Amino acid sequence: MRRLEPGLKAGRLDAAQYAKNFSDLHPRLGDHEALVASDRCYFCHDAPCMTACPTSIDIPLFIRQISTGNPLGSAKTIFDQNILGGMCARVCPTETLCEEACVRNTAEERPVEIGRLQRYATDIAIEQNRQFYTPAAPTGQTVAVVGAGPAGLACAHRLAMNGHQVTIFDTREKAGGLNEYGIAAYKTTGDFAQTEVDYILSIGRIDVLAGQMLGRDFTLHELQAKFDAVFLGIGLGNVNMLNTEGSHVNGVVDAVEFISNLREAKDKADVPVGRNVVVIGGGMTAIDAAVQAKLLGAENVTICYRRGKEHMNASDFEQDLATSKGVVIRHWLQPKHLDHHGGHVSSIRLEYTHVDNGIMKGTGHVMEIATDQVLVAIGQKLDGTGIESLKLDGNKIAVDAEGRTSIAGVWAGGDCAAGGQDLTVSAVAMGRDAAESINRSLAALSAGASAVA
Template sequence: MIEPLKHLANTPVKPETLELKFSDIAPPLTERQAALESARCLYCYDAPCVNACPSDIDIPEFIRQIAQDNVNGAAKTIWSENILGGSCARVCPTEILCEQSCVRNKTDECAPVLIGQLQRYATDNADKSAHPFARAESTGKRITIVGAGPAGLSCAHRLAMLGHDVVIHEAQAKSGGLNEYGIASYKMTDDFAQKEVEFLLGIGGIEIVYNSALGREISLSALQSEFDAVFLAIGLGSTRTLALGHEEAPGVMTAVDYIRELRQSDDLTALPVPENAIVIGAGNTAIDMAVQIKRLGAEQVYLVYRRGEEAMSATDHEQALARDEGVQIRTWARPAEIELDNEGKVAGMRFVRTAEDGGKLVDTDRSFSLKAEAIFKAIGQTLVSDELDPAIELSGGKLLVDESLHTTLTGVYAGGDCTGIGQNLTVEAVQQGKKAAESIHQDLMAAGDK
């Protein structure tokens, strides 16, 4: 039961239509398509696509291996740098990273090489009957990781490869983090996030303790005393508020909470859906929310942002997807008032028109209202710092780390969304987890040599 929306009717869309609307948005390449696409790659020596890849995958090499019908080799090339290469192939904004940098991405060339789809082809079709990597000889060291999202899982796998024993504490009932709970269902289908976790754990040496949250079942000080090192991959556990009245009224909900319920639902027909919806935000989560509620049957969906389209953090590709779906994107508008009906339920929202003055956002004397039975907040998330040691330093509301992912506490490292590094992309979280593992290994081995 989605409590804030329990007064709304369930989706009017038929089950067979929902199945189509929430099927894979980017169907995988066939063997023939992969062969043709891989042949388009120029296998550049100084490949700009590699420089644009946050996880340092040798892109020309794995594409060459596909062209040579060596799918297992291609997948291992990917996994050697990004063990979550399958999920990243599905959710990574390749259009602004590797594919944007592709030398084929010129007017005369028509289109870049479809690097993301080739990566998916390799990781989906490789033989997974045996894990592709073996553990090094045991170091006798035990490391704990808080959070089984992309950063935590990546860190755990690399540490296990290096011969360490790893215990992950995960607050939820499943691993995967945003891959499991926060990505639009049509981007990652068929329980792929859990299948990828199962594959990752095949290396051995990794234990996951579920329903174990920092500040609830475990404390940072206890973990520090029990383990040789701690890696924090706790994400951002709290959603920002609009700082308006009536935010607890029936009909107001955070987008991440609705998306979580949608992704965990076994029956999409049981989801409550408003006739008209407003989504506040400008990132990929806002787009995911707007598109999914539209596909679930909302007649009118507005995505509203206080600045212009050029300032939206959602990529042009994501914005185009929303428009194609019929989502109305309204810019230069600041939420000013949640409007209620006579029963105290959401009836709409009033917005103040905004403008830029000397680089600053200012209100104008104009306003407008939109009718809606539900308002979804996708205005960013914040770190829940109450559960952390007061001695750990923050910067901009996130964990402060150095280039090697050390926090200000000895033996404690951090990566992923809980730090202020990068654009909060899955592929960046994977890279930070891998980099932190290498830092932990180096530090522990150096300490052992003394």
């Protein structure tokens, strides 16, 4: 086995190994495989899988359509509820949603492969650029959507379907939000995120303005004055920092930034990674960062989480995936101090923790791990720039059941809004439902204006 040099280094592996390591985690089913997989569905009358889906896709129907050789019809059934069904098929934690609810999911049987069947149908429709929706007659009304992530795209598409003209404002160069910048490269290979964005925007009546940041380039008040309604899908733009002594030395990196850099790299060999990597956190970002560090050629990758396995936000499937790649997950550890050599992190000292009367506390016992790269994945938080006038619910934008904020004419959805679950599929549901609320509100305004006239 080839020994890896210590310190951050790019190009640890050869081209063939990078290609193998970052190949598709769940490759698309072939035609025969899809027919066999769809035949396992019982088509339950009460459809517990459908109830478990945040976007309420008619799962038994789309699977039956596949079983009868109608993948395009299946894709339409999916897109009727979730226009980002292609990405959700790749990144949804189906093992804790629809597939967990599948009646075949027992000790003796595995569930129907709902996610892979959804990908099979949606990929065919997108590859053929099969459009199922024609915008309604123009209403003459305009809506501003801030944020081109899953919530914003779902909202914009549904508004365009209803005849409204939509302008999306986004800080980044590319639309897609976390689908473009925050998903592990092995979960969505190639340029699928942009392919899906292009498919969604091809409905028309949606303009995207890149490099536009709320609070810097425009204000919420200016949007209200210019547009008939506003939707905020701004996500969680800030990250929680590691407030530990020595945490500002070189080699300590935000895990979200690490994942984004890898996603945008034209060549994986250009992305440096340490020989001994420590990841702090217990959610999906921690898992994605740790697995990809290993796939980039890190020799030792350790996830350290301050609580137990049962408390981790990452699903059992994701934890098992990490360990299958050689990642070590250690629980009941919190960072206390980072040592450095020549300004670059060299080791991390962690304190063992326990729960005392329901409160997590340090035990006073410390252990040390040698490391040349620390990836911090301890959560993201709302960037309040430009939304100071909105009421918050905790650390997110307060919204009602329809996504309406405390300011009339302004809606919000996705990770930035109260109730957002930090999942692509839940963001899509919130954006879609807010669009329907916006459409009803604008229709009522239009009817009122006509009555007055």
